[in-house]
Amino acid sequence: MKKLDKHYDVIVIGGGATGAGTARDCAMRGLKVLLVERFDFTAGATGRNHGLLHSGARYAVTDGESASECIKENMILRKIARHCVEDTGGLFITLPEDDLAYQQLFIEKCREAGINAEAIDPDLARRIEPAVNPDLIGAVKVPDGAVDPFRLTTANVIDARRHGADVITYHEVVRFIISGNRMEGIVMRDVHTGEETEAVGSVVVNAAGIWGHLLAKKAGVDINMFPAKGSLLIFGHRVNNTVINRCRKPANADILVPGDTICLIGTTSDRVPFDQIDNMEVTPDEVDILIREGEKLAPQLATTRILRAYAGVRPLVASDDDPSGRSISRGIVCLDHAKRDGLEGFVTITGGKLMTYRLMAEWATDMVCAKLGLTDRKCTTAETPLPGSETPLEVNDTKKDKDGHPSRQHIIELPTEQLAAEGRHGSLTEEIRWQNPGDDALVCECEQVSVGEVEFAIDKLHVHNLINLRRRTRLGMGTCQGQLCACRAAGLLDKADRCTERALDDLCSFVNERWKGMYPVAWGDTVSEIQFTQWIYSGVAGLDEFLDGRDTEHLLH
């Protein structure tokens, strides 16, 4: 078996926001870090949620601790991850069928948690957000926003690498190396080739989300987790520019979030068995609930095209003294398995939410440092901007926005594809080449992704296939869902010297992955789009010929 030369201080398992954040924090504190991910970064729950920069208001009434964690992290992310955050503001609206008395309690609890919640006149709410249900009888303004979990995670990975971390994707941890009562390392399997590699380290951090339950079992440790499926719908454009929530106890489909070119309604919440967590499907019933409830927030959704449906799995953790799982915590769970299970060198960080990923990373890193006897290493992630948010962009100093910050307006207005890239990558955009002819040619017209940006992503952002590229750049995420950009990008990826066979297989996987989110909501224009996609990919390009006689089951995953 292959063995990595280095002896790591810490091996972090899981390429979601929490794992990437933990790798970054550990690396910034001077540890030798290995980050291992089974598939791609953000392939789990990190990439399958609202992309909501919670103010915490949603939890204020039911879970004050989560609420105050959220608002603190909210303020931190606005500083350290500017290029991933959009300050949309949020509204909690009361509809005629809701109890207006709840609003008062809600505002009180928000203030207790440190959230600036302000009741406003329904008329003002209608002016702030013209898409809101005009029948609303109450509204509260809160500091919600939108956050892009893909770019946020990528920025953490980039920074971890800058601080010396090694990063390996498409490797699944298949077993642990345990000697006596001490964790000494991992054995990981290349998911493509099946080849196994050993890596040794002093501490292993399990940051694998819901998969952490299964992972812990491999170390002989039981964590009582429950997979909770949450389904969401993506609409074809931004109906709203402000986050719209229902001012009531958290329920199905009561948050509508604008993000980039689209908006999202969600979620449902249902327990699912562990054998389903790798293949979430959104059912027609869930789609119907989401549409029905979504229309109550913004009636326009009734006539807006639905681009996709998708579902993520939250890791809910039951208290250790309650194996039945009735008392579920939504807070952060950081487990020292030495104390809990007598296994030295193993830490699990789970529970929590995207909003608190940085805090989770901080807790996990604190625990790792304590185990390594390095308690003097202080966490600096709350103050240190992520790559992309480090240096101010070229700005016009004479212009200030309403808060007095320099306006992001350029002295000379940039072309759309460069502005789009800048919106996505912040100050990292400086690394994108624009000078050669054709660098600015558009690969993805819906999302304005250029050749230069694709090549930058291939070179710098850990891109091995089209789905990776989509998560890094938004290529294929627009209204046509990858009709022509996918094959253009496949051509560019193939140029980066890959096996053509694999490139075609990758293209087929990508088309199928897009379809997976489309068929639960395929009617109207979506059927026209997919029929066109099928004609050009199978009819003109002949990918059906390529697949004839091959096993296509793997394309579904």
Add this chain to the structure above:
Amino acid sequence: MKFDTVIIGGGLSGLTAGIELARAGRKTAIVSTGQSAIHFSSGSMELLGYDRDRHPVENPIEEIAHLDPVHPYSRLGKERVIELLKRVKPLFEETGVKVSGSHQRNHWRLTPMGQMKPAWLTLEDYLTLESPQSLPWKKVAVINVDGFLDFYPRFIEAGLRQRGVECLTASVTVPAITHQRESTTEMRATNIARVVNSESVNQLADVINRTCPDAEAILFPAVIGFDNFEASRRLKELVKRPLHFVSTMGASVPGVRTQLMMQSYFRCIGGAFMLGDTVTRGYFSADGRRLLSVETANFADDHLEADNFIFAAGSFFSHGLNSTPSGVFEPVLGLDTDAPDDRSAWFDKNIFKPQPYMRYGLTTDSSFHAMRGGRTVENLIVTGASLSGADALREGSGAGISLLTALNAADTILTSKN
């Protein structure tokens, strides 16, 4: 406005029916939004490419016997299909579109991703092969245009190499195309074809002649000849080795060219081609048995009246069909459709497996008349992709169904008493 026949849809099917009727002296109008499936064609047309088990078909005629009874070919009957097939090549000849191929034996075409697919008719300047395994060269060059992203020399190279042909790749440009590159979205096949004039063709031939000198033949993306065959013929003449065009992804130059040539021929012989217009409503007789007139977006006050109508508006992609979460419908005239209401039956979750929705279309009587509220509309015939009963993509039959049902519809109208 009064016509003998009004055709809804200006794609391959609508134009074919229109030409047949106009040529017979009938006053014919075609209402077309301007875009149709043919604009994305591969440069080849298919009659029947694959059998039920997806094995390539050698002789399409023989295979017709094995099709479902609801398939448009089965409904026409083998004898009738053969009769109609004889008229296809002369029809293209007449419009100036040069095709080669035979309905008794499929040939093969090369796709922009290096795959081989069976075909029936292929435009004259495209590569056609007798069999997917026997390629006529040892060494060939795939030459792309600099910065053109909808053509994949390396995929083609891999496909050819698998079949034992050595393959060189290169890319070239000429000033007109370099200029085009300055815009971020102009390097698309049809946009390039618009700017390549005779001077650029000369320059292009020069540079191709200097590129990969030891290749026996040149494969080049189909980006030449927007509305006629002149430029592509000239390039082939000037290049000293055999040059074959290979289709590209996106809007297709051969598709647009074929559509434009047929459209212009239809106009030449007296047809009215109402481009950029769309039918918005139909007016039926009181008993619902006849369509009397249609209203269009551009002629809201002056309806188009006709003795006969042809519905050739295509499938979902062309908006001949539409759907809601609770069913499939025909959006303009309210015609009956042949599809289940339950949307969970429409799709397979693997996009590369057979998709039931592909077979959906309008319900028709035995002579392809549309139905409305369960009753036949006697003067409204459905053709092409609007018909139900075939997965034209999977079996490779799109062009064949469009052409044959259109010719048949024209015959039905010409032989009827009205």
